[in-house]
Amino acid sequence: MDELTLRNLELLRQELKEADRVLVGAGAGLSASAGLSYLDEAVFREYFPDMYRLGYRCQYELVGMKDEEWTVGRKWAYWATHIHYVREILPPLPLYAELKALLEGKDFFVVTSNADRQFYRGGFPMDRLFEYQGSYDVMGCSRRCCKHTWESLPSLREALKHIDHETFECREEGLPRCPYCGAVAELVFRPENYEEGFQRYADFVNSSAEMRLCILELGVGFNTPGVIRWPFEKFTRLIPGAKLFRVNRGYADIDHPGHPKVPKDLPDRAFPLAWDAGEVIRALRAD
Ligand SMILES: [Zn+2]
Incomplete structure (x- = not known):
């Protein structure tokens, strides 16, 4: 881990401890790190x-x-x-259980663009999970x-x-x-109960407006940035107590640079971690 990532990892560790709430956003990079590789x-x-x-x-x-x-x-x-x-x-991937353990006891909500159902299979409560692009x-x-x-x-x-x-x-x-x-x-991207799930997500974000909110983005790239990535930047701008941690690594073998960059207008509230989501989760759990 480079120095900047290490420093931001410590900030994230502290924020996870002290924040009122945690909003997690997960993309394909999380499942790739967990073992579902579309490149293998x-x-x-x-x-x-x-x-x-x-x-x-x-x-x-x-x-x-x-x-x-x-x-x-x-x-x-x-x-x-x-x-x-x-x-x-593919079985339920252990990294999801580790993420669940990391969030245990916290007031959290997860939004994912993944259709693979790993959050559901990993035992995440469905009332704290919104599958933005539906599921398989x-x-x-x-x-x-x-x-x-x-x-x-x-x-x-x-x-x-x-x-x-x-x-x-x-x-x-x-x-x-x-x-x-x-x-x-x-x-289909939208199951019959889609609106209910979206509403729970919106309620969680709206009711966090006055809170200290830790926003943790895991493996979200630019395939569909309008689903998680851009809204998370917007929430960080709109909620004064929010901090955004963007975990995203590159893959040299396929010439993929990774997308850890954060907006320049959020210098003290958005932090890049150019590292693997699984390693970050494991490092955070090793307290
Ligand atoms: Zn029909």
């Missing part, structure tokens, strides 16, 4: 053999996949395989015949059985469908 070629070859054969080398290459480039069969073959790995092969567990109707959403895993397990491994397409009879109108289903 060995994992990809083992669990995504069809796609490996098609020339892909890691899950990260598929992040920007565009609907129009893939048939509906290919899309569901991919989602069924990917979500089966994330939700049913929910699907809805592609035709939006109604506002209902439903659990995705049973139909994804079924889709998995209907993948043609030559073409890597899910066969027609295995495609997840809307139980109300029969149209093909789609993964």
Whole structure:
């Protein structure tokens, strides 16, 4: 750890002890640090053999996949395989339990852009968690015949059985469908109870206006900065007692510089920690 990161780590340690509340924001970097790597070629070859054969080398290459480039069969073959790995092969990752232990006894709230359900599986109370971009567990109707959403895993397990491994397409009879109108289903960002979750998050932030608030951002980059990163900067400006700690490291192997920078207009209230989220959490627990 460099000197600046060490110094900011100590400030964070103190702030966690003394703050009235803790607001945690978590992005893909936290799950990557915990062991869900979208860059791991060995994992990809083992669990995504069809796609490996098609020339892909890691899950990260598929992040920007565009609907129009893939048939509906290919899309569901991919989602069924990917979500089966994330939700049913990968166990609850211990780093999440460590983060939960770090927050034990504190008045905290977590907002995440991760759809992988690791907070839920790690035993975080759902009334203190908002999954801003929904989760892999929910699907809805592609035709939006109604506002209902439903659990995705049973139909994804079924889709998995209907993948043609030559073409890597899910066969027609295995495609997840809307139980109300029969149209093909789609993964949705907003489950039916989305508004309630958002309201709990908003209430937590609004009622912290006069408090000493420790804002801890873990592994949030620039894929969707409007979800956590920019709002956290705004909260820090608006709440006089707030301090923002931005934990974000680079990955030299993929030429990723990391995004620990904090806004210049918050010199005494926003602190970068250019380090791995897991190592920061473990260092904070080693008191
Ligand atoms: Zn429908």
